[in-house]
Amino acid sequence: MTTETTDARVPSPADWRGFSVAADGVTRRYLLPRGLLRGAAAERVIEAGAALPLAGGAIAFCFAEAADRKPGAAGIRTPLWLGELAGPDRGLLDGLTAARPRWAGFDLAKPLIMGVVNVTPDSFSDGGDFASAADAIAQGIRLAEQGADIIDIGGESTRPGAAAVSAEEEIRRTVPVVRALAERGLCVSIDTRHAAVMEAAVGAGARIINDITALTGDPASAETAVRSGAAIVLMHMQGEPRTMQADPHYVDTTLDLLDYFTDRLAALGKLGVDPARIALDPGIGFGKKDPHNLLLLQELAAFQVFGCPVLLGVSRKSFIGRLSRKEPPKDRLAGSLAAGLAGFDQGVQILRVHDVAETYQARAIWLAVGR
Structure with missing residues (x-):
């Protein structure tokens, strides 16, 4: 199930942000992948649409924990199933799931x-x-x-x-x-x-x-x-x-x-x-x-x-x-x-x-x- 990294989407500098901004223009949202699985179980839940691949590889995450915080404050964490993630979260999900391109000449299919x-x-x-x-x-x-x-x-x-x-x-x-x-x-x-x-x-x-x-x-x-x-x-x-x-x-x-x-x-x-x-x-x-x-x-x-x-x-x-x-x-x-x-x-x-x-x-x- 490992995605070939040679064909990976390479993010642009516009993608280089680890958070999305809420409608109030102040609160930042971060997504932390949770419910990680590997191997055949990961492949099955991805095929069933119940999980997403982490970095395009052989690890799946079944849900995410959203962490919302205002400047200077700690994040308030809330578990969200994949179906609850949409809109501004889409860009964050793209970053989390996209396969990594080759780095320093190496395919990153294995660590x-x-x-x-x-x-x-x-x-x-x-x-x-x-x-x-x-x-x-x-x-x-x-x-x-x-x-x-x-x-x-x-x-x-x-x-x-x-x-x-x-x-x-x-x-x-x-x-x-x-x-x-x-x-x-x-x-x-x-x-x-x-x-x-x-x-x-x-x-x-x-x-x-x-x-x-x-x-x-x-x-x-x-x-x-x-x-x-x-x-x-x-x-x-x-x-x-x-x-x-x-x-x-x-x-x-x-x-x-x-x-x-x-x-x-x-x-x-x-x-x-x-x-x-x-x-x-x-x-x-x-x-x-x-x-x-x-x-x-x-x-x-x-x-x-x-x-x-x-x-x-x-x-x-x-x-x-x-x-x-x-x-x-x-x-x-x-x-x-x-x-x-x-x-x-x-x-x-x-x-x-x-x-x-x-x-x-x-x-x-x-x-x-x-x-």
Whole structure:
């Protein structure tokens, strides 16, 4: 029942809005897909007209929860069956149901695995493990052999409290690694918030720019990314790495993030960016407390409304240890897999991980069970 993404409708910038506006011109309505099903059951309810496909794929949603709110207020949630959704909601349903176009050269019929390589001395999980170019290159090759579709190279730690790194130092760390892996035919992503690093990495063969600031951290980053022709990941972060966990707060977490991505996509639309280049990352753990993280994991399907693939990064993050036995980062594999599979159940198309072999196996079983 999976829709071929090569023939997908590509949304225009006019579609890039995560809400509709009520007749009063003030109240915003958001739609959160609910009653998610997979496999043969999903196919049957879609054929019966009792459900709709999420992102054109093998997951169905049987109803939606409308969240209506006025500016500055939390949303009032109301379950609505599909037959009750019409008028202004039609555009939101189109975004939620349309098949995703190819992204960074990939068909998104099954979730992609993005493997992490940090060429840093101080990243929260693997800082120092791959600080030399030779070690980082070897790790990138290893992750590709284990099943990673994308290798994400980072040269600056963005863990809570991390100090900034100059663009020059970041380029020194990452570009040799990017070039070596790209020359081997691997799909490489550059994890950076600096325009100069983006430009240097794309010049060395990176096909994806992954920015934790959603192209706001450097005045030149948006135009640089658009001009590069690379695929782009926009992540949400409240604050900046040194202070983001001091006191994050939201009026309504999911709806606040939908507003944020609406604004960022509109800004890129004005620059003429092709919407098929964009993926969205809700930024688990970036300016978010555990209740924020957990709510987002429960409502990830809502971010499909923009017609863009959704990327999820939960690998080894601190919320896993806090919710379990205070395990250190490298002992959080089981929790990482559990959170990642929960993301797959919500339609996430890209999972960013440190442990590729284990994630590949977990994905294989998840896919088999959903047939």
